[in-house]
Amino acid sequence: MTEKLVIIGNGMAPGRMLEHLLEKAPGQYAVTIFNAEPRVNYDRIMLSPVLSGEKDYEEIIIHGDGWYIKHGITLYKGHRIVAIDRDARTVTSDHGVTESYDKLVIATGSVPFILPVPGKDLPGVITYRDLDDVQAMLLAAQSREKAVVIGGGLLGLEAAAGLAGRGMDVTVLHVMPTLMDRQLDPAAGYLLQKELEGRGIKVLCKANTRAIVGNGKVEGIELEDGRIIPATLVVMAVGIRPSVGLAREAGLAINRGIVVDHGMQTSDGSIWALGECAEVGGMVYGLVAPLYEMARVAASHLAGEQGASFVHSDTPTKLKVTGIELFSLGDFADGDDREEIVLRDASAGVYKRLVLKGNKIIGTVLYGETADGAWFNDLKKKQTDISEMRETLIFGQAYQGGAPLDPMAAVAALPDDAEICGCNGVCKGRIVSTITEKGLTALDEVRAHTKASASCGSCTGLVEQLMTLTLGDSYNPAAVQPMCRCTDLGHDDVRRLIKAKGLKTIPAVMQELEWKTSCGCAKCRPALNYYLVCDWPDDYADDYQSRFINERVHANIQKDGTYSVVPRMWGGVTNSGELRAIADVVDKFEIPLVKVTGGQRIDLLGIEKEDLPAVWADLGKAGFISGQAYAKGLRTVKTCVGSDWCRFGTQDSTGLGIRIEKFMWGSWTPAKLKLAVSGCPRNCAEATCKDIGVICVDSGFEIHFAGAAGLDIKGTEVLGLVKSEDEALEHIVALTQMYREQARYLERIYKWAKRIGLDEIRRQIIGDAGKRKAYYDRFVFSQKFAQVDPWSERVSGKDKHEFLPMASIGYGQAAE
Amino acid sequence: MNWFAIGNIADIPLRGARCVKTPQGKIAVFRTAENEVFAIEDHCPHKGGPLSQGIVHAKAVTCPLHNWVISLETGKALGADEGAVKTIALKNDGGALFIALESLMVAAE
Numbered sequence: 001m002t003e004k005l006v007i008i009g010n011g012m013a014p015g016r017m018l019e020h021l022l023e024k025a026p027g028q029y030a031v032t033i034f035n036a037e038p039r040v041n042y043d044r045i046m047l048s049p050v051l052s053g054e055k056d057y058e059e060i061i062i063h064g065d066g067w068y069i070k071h072g073i074t075l076y077k078g079h080r081i082v083a084i085d086r087d088a089r090t091v092t093s094d095h096g097v098t099e100s101y102d103k104l105v106i107a108t109g110s111v112p113f114i115l116p117v118p119g120k121d122l123p124g125v126i127t128y129r130d131l132d133d134v135q136a137m138l139l140a141a142q143s144r145e146k147a148v149v150i151g152g153g154l155l156g157l158e159a160a161a162g163l164a165g166r167g168m169d170v171t172v173l174h175v176m177p178t179l180m181d182r183q184l185d186p187a188a189g190y191l192l193q194k195e196l197e198g199r200g201i202k203v204l205c206k207a208n209t210r211a212i213v214g215n216g217k218v219e220g221i222e223l224e225d226g227r228i229i230p231a232t233l234v235v236m237a238v239g240i241r242p243s244v245g246l247a248r249e250a251g252l253a254i255n256r257g258i259v260v261d262h263g264m265q266t267s268d269g270s271i272w273a274l275g276e277c278a279e280v281g282g283m284v285y286g287l288v289a290p291l292y293e294m295a296r297v298a299a300s301h302l303a304g305e306q307g308a309s310f311v312h313s314d315t316p317t318k319l320k321v322t323g324i325e326l327f328s329l330g331d332f333a334d335g336d337d338r339e340e341i342v343l344r345d346a347s348a349g350v351y352k353r354l355v356l357k358g359n360k361i362i363g364t365v366l367y368g369e370t371a372d373g374a375w376f377n378d379l380k381k382k383q384t385d386i387s388e389m390r391e392t393l394i395f396g397q398a399y400q401g402g403a404p405l406d407p408m409a410a411v412a413a414l415p416d417d418a419e420i421c422g423c424n425g426v427c428k429g430r431i432v433s434t435i436t437e438k439g440l441t442a443l444d445e446v447r448a449h450t451k452a453s454a455s456c457g458s459c460t461g462l463v464e465q466l467m468t469l470t471l472g473d474s475y476n477p478a479a480v481q482p483m484c485r486c487t488d489l490g491h492d493d494v495r496r497l498i499k500a501k502g503l504k505t506i507p508a509v510m511q512e513l514e515w516k517t518s519c520g521c522a523k524c525r526p527a528l529n530y531y532l533v534c535d536w537p538d539d540y541a542d543d544y545q546s547r548f549i550n551e552r553v554h555a556n557i558q559k560d561g562t563y564s565v566v567p568r569m570w571g572g573v574t575n576s577g578e579l580r581a582i583a584d585v586v587d588k589f590e591i592p593l594v595k596v597t598g599g600q601r602i603d604l605l606g607i608e609k610e611d612l613p614a615v616w617a618d619l620g621k622a623g624f625i626s627g628q629a630y631a632k633g634l635r636t637v638k639t640c641v642g643s644d645w646c647r648f649g650t651q652d653s654t655g656l657g658i659r660i661e662k663f664m665w666g667s668w669t670p671a672k673l674k675l676a677v678s679g680c681p682r683n684c685a686e687a688t689c690k691d692i693g694v695i696c697v698d699s700g701f702e703i704h705f706a707g708a709a710g711l712d713i714k715g716t717e718v719l720g721l722v723k724s725e726d727e728a729l730e731h732i733v734a735l736t737q738m739y740r741e742q743a744r745y746l747e748r749i750y751k752w753a754k755r756i757g758l759d760e761i762r763r764q765i766i767g768d769a770g771k772r773k774a775y776y777d778r779f780v781f782s783q784k785f786a787q788v789d790p791w792s793e794r795v796s797g798k799d800k801h802e803f804l805p806m807a808s809i810g811y812g813q814a815a816e
Numbered sequence: 817m818n819w820f821a822i823g824n825i826a827d828i829p830l831r832g833a834r835c836v837k838t839p840q841g842k843i844a845v846f847r848t849a850e851n852e853v854f855a856i857e858d859h860c861p862h863k864g865g866p867l868s869q870g871i872v873h874a875k876a877v878t879c880p881l882h883n884w885v886i887s888l889e890t891g892k893a894l895g896a897d898e899g900a901v902k903t904i905a906l907k908n909d910g911g912a913l914f915i916a917l918e919s920l921m922v923a924a925e
């Protein structure tokens with residue numbers, strides 16, 4: 001019987017726990033998660049690269065929405081649990097949802113500590129914990145004004161570097177005499193300070209904050225010594241506290257964190273706790289490696305295995321600021337029973353210190369050059385006696401045995417059980433054997449299969465060296481991401497070569513560009529088919545076997561293998577005749593669900609594949625053509641009623657929408673394309689989150705593009721204002737053609753625009769009339785071949801085999 | 817084991833598939849670019865997706881629902897996923913195709 005497992009908090013610890021649990025005991029639990037943050041599980045430790053702009057939010061998602069669907073897990077986003085009733089075994093959220101559990105996991109993480117100083121609640125004072133904080137910082141950074149970061153630890157410095165990189169004038173205040181005093185000794189802390197100052201960040205150590213000052217919003221910070229430091233943004237990063245309030249109210253045993261045994265069980269036998277909120281063996285943790293160990297242990301107990309027990313290990317600390325190399329591990333305080341080996345190279349900005357006790361390494365601080373971190377970590381972990389190599393130890397592994405080794409050789413020399421990825425506890429042997437066994441060739445694949453370098457990413461270099469070591473020269477980390485495993489070429493190269501070499505069939509592309517597989521795969525074939533359709537509209541014969549099923553049968557496949565059908569309703573406008581025809585079709589084919597879509601269309605769901613041509617035939621008689629709701633192509637143009645009806649309308653938005661849709665239907669695009677036209681800035685057609693949108697104003701038509709309202713939400717960018725409908729159409733069509741010719745398959749317009757640059761797009765479409773006209777003409781030419789209604793073609797018998805079974809073997813035959 | 821005639825190889829598009837309905841459910845019959853023919857149950861080991869509707873490449877098909885790649889020869893999921901679908905014996909007699917269904921399950925009627 002499935003038991004009910006409820007999880008409070010959807011951070012990195014429970015996310016990992018679920019991965020283990022689904023592997024060990026799939027189907028044992030019906031899982032429900034409540035997460036106060038309104039989002040899926042993402043890699044919190046990569047927030048700093050998002051702040052600095054090196055990564056996008058979508059790149060740091062660990063489990064996307066699809067993952068929860070795939071595993072049948074219910075995730076309540078934006079629901080904070082406010083009460084646990086241990087007698088009734090229920091939890092209740094702030095939105096009033098109550099859920100009962102057989103087993104409960106508390107993973108509420110930590111909350112940032114707020115200094116109890118006057119002014120701490122002023123607008124403009126934020127902490128650094130989640131994506132909302134990053135977004136608040138990015139918004140504040142647009143002002144390019146002054147920011148103060150309180151706290152010179154890991155989080156504070158990553159925030160400071162990010163904000164400085166975004167153009168803010170940043171001051172870091174730290175109470176202790178040197179930065180990162182918990183991870184670095186004073187010498188390394190000093191080097192770090194010099195480096196940050198060199199980047200224009202001001203650092204004040206021994207600085208005690210007395211108050212945050214400001215009238216209605218932050219204006220500055222007042223220090224104990226009376227100094228005032230002006231600021232419009234204050235980031236408090238002075239530490240975290242395990243989030244235990246909920247558990248305390250429920251009456252669980254609490255110390256610094258929620259007290260759990262070595263199997264992660266709390267004082268209540270049906271409640272487990274893990275992550276930063278849990279205290280095990282008298283310790284609370286704030287780095288992911290030990291949290292992942294907790295996840296492993298908890299999953300194993302939940303799966304009904306008994307033995308697993310949490311094991312403490314020291315985790316190295318690294319600062320994720322590009323260009324700063326820093327590594328710290330273990331204990332490095334001075335002491336009588338300790339010796340140390342120090343290496344300084346002032347000109348190169350290198351400082352290395354090993355702390356030894358009884359000929360064994362107990363602590364390591366490396367600054368400026370950290371390549372040997374993994375090796376020192378390995379020596380420490382194994383408690384290796386280093387007396388033999390004492391003289392050369394500090395120079396690193398490369399110097400052992402006389403001649404210096406190159407870095408590759410150093411990695412080669414690491415033992416198989418040397419830990420490469422600290423976050424996920426993955427050793428060298430596991431990475432190498434997985435690469436060989438599974439034939440992996442790309443970094444992403446190694447991440448997917450081993451998890452190595454999939455968390456904080458600071459071991460990426462080591463993993464890449466291991467890949468080079470294992471795969472030889474065939475692995476080139478600097479190369480572009482190949483389209484798929486069938487080729488080494490990236491999408492852009494393939495598109496360029498298709499044009500340059502005049503390749504006009506899929507076999508020709510594969511032959512000329514030396515595809516490694518005989519007939520491609522489900523990733524490259526649809527992409528190539530699109531590129532060829534786009535580049536050679538008159539010559540290329542569309543390859544249906546390379547299209548995804550929806551585009552092959554012109555309907556949308558549903559989870560049970562039936563299909564849904566959406567007839568085109570120009571601009572979202574319909575009439576009684578059309579509605580009557582739809583009603584008749586619904587009755588005749590007993591269609592189970594009729595639903596209105598977000599793009600102002602009517603969706604008929606649950607149709608058997610064999611019935612599709614007959615359904616289309618009936619719809620066709622009423623004048624309908626395919627709504628192409630399945631296409632990587634023009635989907636819908638949504639409109640509002642505009643000046644014909646609406647008292648605010650400035651232009652005929654409905655008419656323009658229909659005109660655009662009639663002009664552009666049937667065109668294939670790299671990814672789906674949805675448009676909208678609103679009659680005034682009240683924007684009832686929601687044009688400002690579409691791929692392309694128009695806002696009508698008294699003086700003309702404002703053209704927008706690159707919006708998104710799916711997994712990502714993003715407002716559009718303005719392309720420009722034009723005066724007439726004709727101009728609006730020409731600009732929209734030219735923009736679409738530019739996107740068709742340049743984007744990578746499945747790349748939505750907002751991602752393409754970000755890659756190419758908005759200014760470049762405006763320059764070509766707005767600034768260069770010649771270019772615009774050329775794009776427009778190429779689109780018009782390709783429409784000659786694209787505007788064929790696929791439904792009526794099939795009603796007349798095209799691709800008949802698609803819709804009929806090859807044979808039916810019935811009971812009658814079986815009896816023979 | 818009984819052999820049932822299901823039609824001719826030319827009925828299936830190259831790099832394509834057709835379905836055969838049987839009392840035990842649908843069977844997907846694939847024809848690869850190299851003109852080999854395979855039959856497997858039309859039921860993805862992941863969540864039951866109709867494999868006959870997937871994209872066929874080399875001796876494998878990619879499920880249309882969540883992109884698992886299934887080997888047509890062994891019925892096993894390839895890559896990082898694990899699972900398998902039943903393969904069905906198939907005879908190609910100069911283009912005429914036959915599939916084998918267990919006599920027991922057919923005779924049980």
Ligand SMILES: Cc1cc2nc3c(=O)[nH]c(=O)nc-3n(C[C@H](O)[C@H](O)[C@H](O)COP(=O)(O)OP(=O)(O)OC[C@H]3O[C@@H](n4cnc5c(N)ncnc54)[C@H](O)[C@@H]3O)c2cc1C
Nearest residue numbers: 009011012013036037044045080081108109275276287288
């Ligand atoms: C900017 C930054 C950089 C970091 N860098 C590193 C690094 O380089 N290396 C490293 O090892 N670690 C790093 N960390 C620490 C690491 O991210 C955390 O240790 C880890 O994410 C904690 O995981 P968790 O699952 O315990 O909690 P969290 O990931 O914090 O998740 C807790 C979740 O529970 C939710 N929640 C809380 N209370 C409730 C409630 N009552 N009801 C419902 N939901 C609730 C919260 O909204 C939150 O989403 C960093 C952290 C930050 C913020």
Ligand code: SF4
Nearest residue numbers: 065066069559710711
């Ligand atoms: S219809 Fe869209 S939003 Fe709804 S479940 Fe499917 S993918 Fe998700």
Ligand code: SF4
Nearest residue numbers: 640646649679680684
């Ligand atoms: S967008 Fe403006 S014109 Fe269109 S319906 Fe809304 S208010 Fe009226």
Ligand code: FES
Nearest residue numbers: 860862863865879
């Ligand atoms: S059902 Fe086939 S991949 Fe999910």
